[in-house]
Amino acid sequence: METQFLKGLLYKFALPTTKSIAFHKVIRTVDQKSQDDLIKTSNARDEMLSQLEKGEIGSPATVQAIERYIPFLYGLVIAVEGQPHVRLNDPLCFNWTSGIGNNKKFTPEYTYRFEVAMTLITYGISLANRAWTINENTTPLSFDEDSKQAAHFLRLASGVFDYVNMVELPRWINLPASRPAETLPHAVTALSHLCIASAQDITVKKAVEQKTVKSKAMITKLAAEVWRRNELTFMEFKNMGDDFKKCICSPLQKYLVLATLMGKANAYRFAGITQQEAGSLGKAVSYLNVAVQALNEIPLQSGDLATWKTIATEMKADIEHIHRAFTKENDMIVFDRVPDESSLEIPEPKCLMTPIPYNPPYPAFSDIH
Numbered sequence: 400m401e402t403q404f405l406k407g408l409l410y411k412f413a414l415p416t417t418k419s420i421a422f423h424k425v426i427r428t429v430d431q432k433s434q435d436d437l438i439k440t441s442n443a444r445d446e447m448l449s450q451l452e453k454g455e456i457g458s459p460a461t462v463q464a465i466e467r468y469i470p471f472l473y474g475l476v477i478a479v480e481g482q483p484h485v486r487l488n489d490p491l492c493f494n495w496t497s498g499i500g501n502n503k504k505f506t507p508e509y510t511y512r513f514e515v516a517m518t519l520i521t522y523g524i525s526l527a528n529r530a531w532t533i534n535e536n537t538t539p540l541s542f543d544e545d546s547k548q549a550a551h552f553l554r555l556a557s558g559v560f561d562y563v564n565m566v567e568l569p570r571w572i573n574l575p576a577s578r579p580a581e582t583l584p585h586a587v588t589a590l591s592h593l594c595i596a597s598a599q600d601i602t603v604k605k606a607v608e609q610k611t612v613k614s615k616a617m618i619t620k621l622a623a624e625v626w627r628r629n630e631l632t633f634m635e636f637k638n639m640g641d642d643f644k645k646c647i648c649s650p651l652q653k654y655l656v657l658a659t660l661m662g663k664a665n666a667y668r669f670a671g672i673t674q675q676e677a678g679s680l681g682k683a684v685s686y687l688n689v690a691v692q693a694l695n696e697i698p699l700q701s702g703d704l705a706t707w708k709t710i711a712t713e714m715k716a717d718i719e720h721i722h723r724a725f726t727k728e729n730d731m732i733v734f735d736r737v738p739d740e741s742s743l744e745i746p747e748p749k750c751l752m753t754p755i756p757y758n759p760p761y762p763a764f765s766d767i768h
Contacts, residue, residue, distance in 0.1 A: 406534050407549070407600040409527075411457075412499065414498055415497060415579065416451045416496050417494055417495050417496070432768075457531055457535075462525045472518055473759055498521070500579055506578055526552045526553075530552040553594040554594070555755050556594045557754035557755070558755040558757040560594065592631045593629075596662070602751050618669050619673050619746045620746065620747055626662030660697050663689075671725065675725060684729050687726075689743065691718060691722050
């Protein structure tokens with residue numbers, strides 16, 4: 400069992416980052432408890448910032464630092480936002496960079512909703528990166544547990560992105576036109592789909608490598624869901640209009656093309672194997688024709704990640720080998736009619752991976768005086 404074959408095709412996100420804020424100096428207080436709460440909030444945010452600046456992709460410390468800050472952030476929002484008695488010594492400005500955008504400059508905003516949205520999105524990205532790290536380091540011995548953990552982190556990330564999209568973005572009034580790409584509704588929806596597609600891809604790998612699913616027809620349906628989810632991801636990003644190519648970074652755009660084509664090739668590969676096992680070799684060849692065509696459309700370039708190339712190259716070699724074997728058997732022995740590819744039924748998808756709903760923690764405090 401080859402180690403590379405155990406790996407799913409996951410995307411490694413760049414981490415957004417921010418600037419330090421001393422809440423206890425910006426927000427006026429008249430009692431010691433309020434001052435202490437704001438100091439703790441400042442310290443928790445600085446701890447998160449420190450981890451983000453280290454740029455350690457997939458680090459558990461990054462996830463934990465964000466988790467420690469979130470209760471203080473929600474406490475701050477409850478205690479300060481819309482409270483007429485709260486006074487500021489200076490304007491309170493939140494600055495964030497984008498993890499998925501072309502523009503890596505800091506975006507300044509003066510609303511707490513920007514801070515909440517970017518903190519949670521960064522949390523979701525960090526969870527997805529935990530899955531990426533686990534997937535990259537998996538071995539044949541650790542694959543069983545690694546695959547469970549990676550899929551779990553991806554489902555958690557998807558749930559966080561859904562929460563931002565359905566709860567936090569609607570609370571953000573008068574959204575500015577210029578803001579980090581991941582705070583655009585179509586983009587955050589796409590990120591949720593991307594995580595589920597990756598989790599489902601890991602499930603397919605597990606089903607094939609460990610033979611946890613005996614039916615090739617069922618594996619076809621699982622693989623078809625990976626393809627469907629990747630197409631949904633791509634579609635949501637494209638629904639951004641001109642902002643897609645202008646705002647979304649090149650590596651993510653390349654990944655979306657690669658993941659969609661590989662998802663299609665994999666679904667049609669297993670559909671072909673299913674037809675071969677059912678005795679319809681002509682249909683099997685036709686399904687494999689589509690799979691090979693999809694792989695031939697993959698525009699791998701010298702600057703792409705080595706992992707992407709390896710996975711794509713090995714998948715192509717495997718599918719072409721099956722395609723040659725089926726074609727040879729049909730041409731020399733079976734002579735089954737090969738139907739036109741346009742007449743083939745698209746594999747029916749079946750989803751096993753769903754988002755784990757996100758529920759924010761209880762606020763660390765609720766009043767500032």
